[in-house]
Structures are given as structure tokens and as C-alpha cells.
Amino acid sequence: DAKTTQPPSMDCAEGRAANLPCNHSTISGNEYVYWYRQIHSQGPQYIIHGLKNNETNEMASLIITEDRKSSTLILPHATLRDTAVYYCIVRGAGGTSYGKLTFGQGTILTVHP
Amino acid sequence: DVKVTQSSRYLVKRTGEKVFLECVQDMDHENMFWYRQDPGLGLRLIYFSYDVKMKEKGDIPEGYSVSREKKERFSLILESASTNQTSMYLCASSDSHMIEAFFGQGTRLTVV
Numbered sequence: 001d002a003k004t005t006q007p008p009s010m011d012c013a014e015g016r017a018a019n020l021p022c023n024h025s026t027i028s029g030n031e032y033v034y035w036y037r038q039i040h041s042q043g044p045q046y047i048i049h050g051l052k053n054n055e056t057n058e059m060a061s062l063i064i065t066e067d068r069k070s071s072t073l074i075l076p077h078a079t080l081r082d083t084a085v086y087y088c089i090v091r092g093a094g095g096t097s098y099g100k101l102t103f104g105q106g107t108i109l110t111v112h113p
Numbered sequence: 114d115v116k117v118t119q120s121s122r123y124l125v126k127r128t129g130e131k132v133f134l135e136c137v138q139d140m141d142h143e144n145m146f147w148y149r150q151d152p153g154l155g156l157r158l159i160y161f162s163y164d165v166k167m168k169e170k171g172d173i174p175e176g177y178s179v180s181r182e183k184k185e186r187f188s189l190i191l192e193s194a195s196t197n198q199t200s201m202y203l204c205a206s207s208d209s210h211m212i213e214a215f216f217g218q219g220t221r222l223t224v225v
Contacts (some may be wrong), residue, residue, distance in 0.1 A: 036214075038144035041218075041219075042216075042218060042219075043117075043203050043205070043216025043217050043218055043219055044156070044203070044205075044214075044216050045216070046213040046214060046215075047211065067161070084124070091211075099160070100158060101146075101158070101205075101214060102158070102172075103148075103155045103157075104155060105153075105155050
């Protein structure tokens with residue numbers, strides 16, 4: 001699976017949009033981009049995933065660049081409860097990598113009042 | 114709501130003990146996973162199972178074994194616990210499409 005690079009930490013004001021970047025320059029054509037988050041003392045929680053098109057759900061939006069080498073997770077109106085570690089993961093759709101979610105260090109997002 | 118339940122939230126065991134960590138999911142998921150999480154190392158995959166009685170090694174299987182006799186239950190076994198296995202252990206499950214993995218709350222194991 002392709003490796004991802006994320007900033008170690010970011011801050012955001014409550015009510016503002018939080019934009020979390022991720023670089024995955026070695027991503028291959030059949031690999032998906034996934035985002036999970038982990039709130040303190042809980043297990044990771046799925047947020048969103050995409051292949052090449054932008055995606056939106058009730059939690060967030062995912063913007064993937066046209067060359068697919070980077071992506072941005074957007075929390076449109078961050079709240080204090082969005083303070084968490086956010087993981088960007090690239091996962092293959094088949095073969096030996098199927099089913100394996102490889103977590104990096106993630107980005108610690110702190111939302112301030 | 115999908116629920117992944119781990120049998121213990123906190124566990125203290127002695128070096129050399131055989132330790133069982135149990136995980137149960139209630140959504141009839143095919144895939145189940147065991148991770149450990151350590152500061153500075155993130156989450157690392159120990160073992161996963163894609164069907165009853167099937168198992169695959171993850172990235173750090175040494176010192177661990179697993180058992181999946183029933184679809185809803187996936188057990189992680191530490192045959193002889195050691196202090197370097199002190200960690201947070203997380204179980205997860207997903208269906209065959211692997212779109213979303215659901216995690217349990219974790220078991221914080223301390224080996225003394």
C-alpha cells in the first residue's frame with residue numbers, strides 16, 4: 001500500500017472549516033483513500049473514503065487532486081467534539097493488501113473555542 | 114448500530130501467563146482484525162480473519178495467535194505474556210466489501 005504523509009498537528013477555531021491535508025504521491029490506480037479519526041480513549045471511527053472523485057457525507061468532504069497524489073479532508077463546521085487524531089490511509093482494492101488498513105501517525109486536530 | 118465489544122476495558126496480567134482477549138461483533142461481518150496501539154508507533158495490525166477458522170498474519174504476529182471458531186467471535190491469545198506486550202489492543206470488524214471497519218473500545222493490557 002502507498003505511504004501517506006500528514007502534518008503532525010493542526011489547530012482550528014470552533015465553527016470554522018478544518019482542512020486536513022494528506023500526501024500519497026505513490027498511490028496506484030486501484031488504491032482508495034480512507035479517512036478515520038480516533039477520539040481520545042476510543043477506537044478509530046470511519047469518516048469517508050474515495051477513489052478519484054470528490055466525496056461528501058454527513059460528517060465530512062473529501063477532495064482528491066486530479067493526479068491523486070494528495071487529498072484534503074474537510075470538516076465544514078468544526079466543533080470541540082471533532083478534536084481527535086485523523087488518519088489518512090491508502091488501501092488497495094484486492095490482493096494481499098485487501099482488508100489491511102495501515103495506520104500512520106495521523107494529524108492531531110485541536111478545535112479551540 | 115454495529116457493535117464490536119471487547120471483553121475487558123482494562124486487564125493486568127503477570128509475565129508468563131496465557132492471556133485471552135475476546136472480541137464479539139453483532140453484524141454478521143466476515144472480516145475481523147486485531148491491532149495494537151502504542152505511543153509513537155500508531156496502530157499496527159497483528160492478525161486478521163476473513164472467515165471462520167481462517168486467519169492471516171498482519172505486520173506484527175510474533176508472540177500472538179488467534180482463534181475464530183464462530184463468525185461473531187475473534188480471540189487474540191498471548192501464549193506467554195511478556196512486558197513488551199503491554200499495550201492497547203483494538204478489535205475491528207467489517208463486511209466483505211471492506212468499505213468501513215468498526216472498532217471496539219479497546220483493551221488496555223498491562224503485563225507486570
